[in-house]
Amino acid sequence: MSHELKYPFGNVTIHDNYVIAVMNEGITVTPELNDVLEDISEQFFTNKNFVYITxxxxxxxxxxxxxxxxxxxxxxxxxxxxxxxxxxIDNTELESVFLTKPFKAFSKLDDAIIWANALCK
Structure with missing residues (x-):
């Protein structure tokens, strides 16, 4: 399964165990944008675990x-x-303090996908 969603702030691609978000240049990701992630969770991952990859x-x-x-x-x-x-990557260390889920930084998208699939098994 792969499904691309376009928003004013960026694009989100839905896969079986994860989503990949690419935000637009210069935006600020605010708590209000979390509504989109909650909607994606409900629409595409009902009763199923997933990983968010930015x-x-x-x-x-x-x-x-x-x-x-x-x-x-x-x-x-x-x-x-x-x-x-x-x-x-250094800034993500600060970000990880605010999240209670497993949080990891990668230099390659393929490595993040492998990690996501392993978490969802």
């Missing part, structure tokens, strides 16, 4: 308060950040 191709800001709501999505079993930039 592929940080573009530069954008994240309000860490979003993770308090993200942590409440019961069937979300992991959160991955994919980036090739060391400074972004």
């Amino acid at each position: 592929h940080r191709i573009n530069s954008y800001a994240v309000d860490p308060n979003i993770y308090f709501r993200t942590s409440k999505i019961q069937n979300l079993v992991g959160f991955a950040v994919v980036t090739g930039k060391k400074i972004v």
Whole structure:
């Protein structure tokens, strides 16, 4: 299963065990955008675990308060950040403090996908 959703803030691709989000350049990810993730959880992953993968191709800001709501999505079993930039990987350490789910940074998308599939087994 692969299904692409387009939003004003970016694109989300749905797969069997995970979603991959690519946010638009310059946006700020706020807690209000978490409504979209909650809707995706309900629509595509009813009674099924999944992992959220954010592929940080573009530069954008994240309000860490979003993770308090993200942590409440019961069937979300992991959160991955994919980036090739060391400074972004360093920033994810701060972000991980706000999330109560497994949180991991990767430099390659394929590695994040392997991790996501393993978490969902």
